[in-house]
Amino acid sequence: MLFQPAIIALLLASGVAVAMLTAAAPFAVQVIRQWDIASGSERQLALERRTYLFSTLAVFIMVVQLVALLLFVFNADRMSEMFVGAMCAVGTLNVNPWGFPALLAQMAVFFLAAAWLAVNHVDTRAPDYPLVRVKYALLLILLPALAFSFGLQLKYFLGLKADVITSCCGSLFSGDAKGLAAEVAALKPVPAMLLFYGTIAVSAGLTFRHARTRRGGYAAAAASAAAFVATLVGVLSFVSLYIYEHPNHHCPFCILKPEYGHQGYWLYVPLFAATAAGLGVGALQPFRQVASLKDIVPAVSARLASIAAIGYLLVAAIATMMVLRSNLILIEH
Amino acid sequence: MNAWIEKQRHLIDFTLASLARRRTKNFGLLLVYTLLVFVLASVALYTHALRQEAAQVLKQSPEIILQRMVAGRHDLIPPGYIEKIGRIRGVQAIEGRLWGYYYDPVVKANYTFMAPAAEAVRPGTLTVGPAVARSRGLAPGNTISFRAYSGKLFSFTVAGVLPHSSELVSADLVLMSEADFRAFFAYPAGHHTDIALSVANPLEVRNVAAKLAAVLPDSRPILREEVLRTYASVFDWREGIVLALLSAAIFAFAILAWEKASGLSAEEKREIGILKAIGWETGDIIKMKLWEGGLISFTAFLVGFIAAYVQVFRFGAPLFEPVLKGWSVLYPRFELVPAIDSLQVATLFFFTVFPYMAAVLVPIWRAAITDPDAAMRS
Numbered sequence: 001m002l003f004q005p006a007i008i009a010l011l012l013a014s015g016v017a018v019a020m021l022t023a024a025a026p027f028a029v030q031v032i033r034q035w036d037i038a039s040g041s042e043r044q045l046a047l048e049r050r051t052y053l054f055s056t057l058a059v060f061i062m063v064v065q066l067v068a069l070l071l072f073v074f075n076a077d078r079m080s081e082m083f084v085g086a087m088c089a090v091g092t093l094n095v096n097p098w099g100f101p102a103l104l105a106q107m108a109v110f111f112l113a114a115a116w117l118a119v120n121h122v123d124t125r126a127p128d129y130p131l132v133r134v135k136y137a138l139l140l141i142l143l144p145a146l147a148f149s150f151g152l153q154l155k156y157f158l159g160l161k162a163d164v165i166t167s168c169c170g171s172l173f174s175g176d177a178k179g180l181a182a183e184v185a186a187l188k189p190v191p192a193m194l195l196f197y198g199t200i201a202v203s204a205g206l207t208f209r210h211a212r213t214r215r216g217g218y219a220a221a222a223a224s225a226a227a228f229v230a231t232l233v234g235v236l237s238f239v240s241l242y243i244y245e246h247p248n249h250h251c252p253f254c255i256l257k258p259e260y261g262h263q264g265y266w267l268y269v270p271l272f273a274a275t276a277a278g279l280g281v282g283a284l285q286p287f288r289q290v291a292s293l294k295d296i297v298p299a300v301s302a303r304l305a306s307i308a309a310i311g312y313l314l315v316a317a318i319a320t321m322m323v324l325r326s327n328l329i330l331i332e333h
Numbered sequence: 334m335n336a337w338i339e340k341q342r343h344l345i346d347f348t349l350a351s352l353a354r355r356r357t358k359n360f361g362l363l364l365v366y367t368l369l370v371f372v373l374a375s376v377a378l379y380t381h382a383l384r385q386e387a388a389q390v391l392k393q394s395p396e397i398i399l400q401r402m403v404a405g406r407h408d409l410i411p412p413g414y415i416e417k418i419g420r421i422r423g424v425q426a427i428e429g430r431l432w433g434y435y436y437d438p439v440v441k442a443n444y445t446f447m448a449p450a451a452e453a454v455r456p457g458t459l460t461v462g463p464a465v466a467r468s469r470g471l472a473p474g475n476t477i478s479f480r481a482y483s484g485k486l487f488s489f490t491v492a493g494v495l496p497h498s499s500e501l502v503s504a505d506l507v508l509m510s511e512a513d514f515r516a517f518f519a520y521p522a523g524h525h526t527d528i529a530l531s532v533a534n535p536l537e538v539r540n541v542a543a544k545l546a547a548v549l550p551d552s553r554p555i556l557r558e559e560v561l562r563t564y565a566s567v568f569d570w571r572e573g574i575v576l577a578l579l580s581a582a583i584f585a586f587a588i589l590a591w592e593k594a595s596g597l598s599a600e601e602k603r604e605i606g607i608l609k610a611i612g613w614e615t616g617d618i619i620k621m622k623l624w625e626g627g628l629i630s631f632t633a634f635l636v637g638f639i640a641a642y643v644q645v646f647r648f649g650a651p652l653f654e655p656v657l658k659g660w661s662v663l664y665p666r667f668e669l670v671p672a673i674d675s676l677q678v679a680t681l682f683f684f685t686v687f688p689y690m691a692a693v694l695v696p697i698w699r700a701a702i703t704d705p706d707a708a709m710r711s
Contacts, residue, residue: 003573005377006676008580009683016691052615053698056623060694064687071683074676082566084559124616162566 006075007157013068014150017061021143024054028136037128051132055120058139062113065146069110069272072103072153077256083166089253090169098156105149110272111279112142118280119287122300126292134287169251185250187237189330196234197316203227204312207278211306214298217285220305224278227312231271231319239267239319242326266318274311277304341624344617348624351604362593363633369586370637370685371644372652373579377677378645379653380572382669387564389670390502391557395428395529396538398555399545412523414549421544423537429525431514435479435507440468446507448514456510458492464504466494481517489513575653576684583684587692594626594696605700606708618701626693630686638681646671 027050036044076089076099086092093099116138123131187195203223210220235252243255243263255264284301287293352359399418401408415429432447444465454460461471471477471491478488495503514520530545532538535558542554597605605618644650646669 003570003577005569005572005576005684006680008573008576009680009687013683013687016687020691049615049702052619052702053695056619056698057694060690067679071676071679074679078676082562082569084562162562 004075004079006071006078010068010071010075010153011150011157013064013071014146014153017064018143018147018150020057020061021139021146024057025140025143027054028139031136032133032140035132037132048129051129054136054139055124059117059120061146062117065106065109065113069106072106073253073256076103077253079160082162083164085166085168087168087254088251088257090251091166092160094166095161095164096156096159098152098159102149102152102156105145105152109142109145109149111276112145114276115279115283116142118283118300118304122284122287122293122296125296125300126290128292130290130292131287169249169254181236184233184236187233189238189241192234192237196230196238196319199223199227199230200312200316203278204309204316207281207305207309207312210281211302211309214302217281217288217301217305220308221278221282221285224275224281224308224312227278227315228271228275231267231315234319235267238330239322241330242323242328245326245328247328247330263322267315267322270311270314270318274308274315277311278308280304281308341620344621344624345628348621348628351621352625352628355598355601358593358598359629362590363629365586365589366629366633366685366689367637367640369582370634370681371640372582373576373684374638374641374681375644375650375653376572376575376579377681378641378673379650379669380568381674381677382645382672384565384568385670385672386501387568388561391561391564394557394560396532396535396557397530397542397545399528399530399549400553400555401527401549402551402553407527409521410525410528415525415528418528418545418548421541423532423534423541425531425533426529428529430527430529431511431520432526433514433518433520437469437479442468442505444505444507446509446514446517448511449508452508454508454510454513455492456512457489458510459489460493460495460508461491462495462503462506463497463500465507466491479517481519483519487513487517583688587688590689590692591696594622594693595699597700601700602703602708605703606705609703609705610709615701619697622693622697622700623690626690626697630689634682634686637685638678642671642673645669 031047031051034043035047073089076092079092080086080088080090083091083095086095093103116135119131119138120135123129123135203220203226206216206220206223210216232252235255236250240250240252240255241247243260244251253264254260255267256262257264281301281304284297284304288297290297399410401410401414410429415427418427428450430447430450432445435444435446436442437444448454459477461469465471469477471494473491473493475491476488477491478486480486489509495506495508509517515522530541532541538556538558542556545552545554608618609615644652649669
């Protein structure tokens with residue numbers, strides 16, 4: 001089922017990204033081996049000039065990857081009508097074993113890309129480009145990740161057969177099913193709420209503290225990762241129930257559907273933005289001590305932390321509003 | 334933050350002024366770019382509207398249609414079949430339908446003859462679809478004769494023409510009374526063409542179909558959702574094929590963008606040289622050039638998309654109609670309901686802006702690293 005416009009677009013985006021990064025790889029190796037900011041040699045000048053090209057290229061690729069994640073999910077949701085048994089993105093992703101790995105890989109690429117962009121941002125603001133080597137080494141790590149994600153996508157899209165009867169979200173995310181998702185879905189609403197609000201409060205607090213005092217960067221990043229997981233658990237175990245007003249429907253993808261007013265995007269977009277910013281804080285911490293970054297890293301990471309804090313508060317507020325507006329009663333007073 | 338916005342604002346300001354200074358060069362690119370967006374957006378909008386239309390039409394159709402198969406071919410439903418089905422839980426109504434095709438040698442087109450159960454058509458009269466009325470020049474009160482497959486000639490009076498609003502489903506339809514239908518086709522008494530079942534709960538449709546297949550092993554249930562799914566894939570596939578064919582155009586466009594962006598005029602080179610001499614950094618020049626690309630993309634996207642919208646929904650997409658819609662002698666004329674799909678806008682963006690930006694990156698960089706003295710001296 002390759003001739004779907006959105007599939008062609010997604011493959012085009014990741015294919016071009018992989019090609020561009022592959023083209024940049026030899027240069028990255030050259031930078032790692034020969035970069036010497038103190039030298040005035042012709043080679044160093046040429047290297048410096050080329051970093052402009054490859055930095056712009058990398059930024060372009062990363063930004064495209066951020067958008068591609070959104071398109072991937074959007075497309076999976078839309079294509080569900082073409083598969084027997086599918087009611088939302090879950091069914092589409094379940095058509096063959098490559099669907100969920102492709103989604104997870106795209107998510108991983110999303111966060112890696114965000115972290116790389118944060119490192120790149122501080123590096124370009126310092127006069128002596130202290131992180132050039134680190135940046136290009138990271139780029140070399142990102143290349144296989146991106147290629148892997150592209151491979152999974154290709155495998156997934158090539159294996160999409162319309163005659164496969166797939167399973168619907170009801171069977172995957174029900175309390176009786178087996179597997180991690182089902183375990184999480186079976187969580188009782190009260191402990192799930194405590195977990196969700198507790199983790200969000202802690203991570204909003206830690207990121208906010210980092211934004212104010214510029215201390216505890218790693219803790220803030222770890223809390224961001226925890227908040228990401230806790231929010232997904234919360235969506236699975238209670239937020240989705242309130243949105244559907246149904247005590248047994250736990251699907252985290254159906255909330256993206258137009259029937260529910262695309263409410264999921266209100267939750268997921270701030271969540272992913274906040275988590276990306278929070279992880280960015282963590283990615284910057286190792287470079288606090290670099291001489292030319294002494295002022296830059298704390299400032300940038302404080303800004304990222306405040307974005308993360310606002311994002312998490314927004315997630316909590318939106319989730320609370322969804323719960324309050326719902327007619328479902330899960331917890332009796 | 335404010336300083337950053339202020340800086341971007343000045344960059345945009347400068348970029349706009351510099352774009353305006355080289356009007357003819359940029360206008361050519363803008364024109365081609367807009368044309369590309371226009372073509373791709375027309376395809377996307379048109380297929381989406383068709384998909385919507387199909388879904389809208391099928392909304393009214395029965396959930397399950399049961400056909401009898403003999404040696405793998407569609408055959409008539411003999412008497413007693415409807416009773417055999419009996420009561421299946423969840424089925425609201427069972428109805429035997431009578432319809433068939435008639436080839437009219439006068440206009441060389443196929444009509445669908447049908448004896449509706451719901452509304453009575455008086456014997457000896459017909460109600461015809463709008464396309465039939467158009468092709469044969471019929472109006473209420475006219476008389477028309479058809480030669481039946483048996484060779485006998487039958488004459489009918491046209492009682493009415495179906496409204497234009499239903500044309501997508503009724504273009505080639507001819508409604509007649511059951512007695513006339515059976516006489517015209519020499520249809521055996523008590524037989525039906527197929528059986529329509531309406532099921533209230535969509536989740537029950539598959540169960541009902543399974544039960545039907547168990548009770549009547551020689552039958553084939555056709556589900557509405559399957560028809561819908563097929564339509565959706567067919568339209569998506571057609572759109573994908575057209576886009577894949579147009580990918581050559583996208584490539585050509587990317588090459589053009591590359592050429593345009595790398596062919597700097599002496600004046601532009603001098604400009605960059607001067608900018609660098611007065612303190613602009615390479616990064617600033619790259620930013621300015623990216624803004625230039627961004628502004629051109631945005632304008633082309635907006636103009637192209639609006640033009641496509643007007644073409645499709647105001648003029649009925651004359652350019653792509655034959656490929657995307659399919660064809661037939663008595664093709665219905667219908668108005669498309671304007672609809673924009675955000676997924677398609679996002680996809681379109683990947684098909685146009687993404688290749689453009691990817692193509693101009695290297696030329697932009699090449700322009701930005703020029704040494705000021707070299708640029709000004711040349």
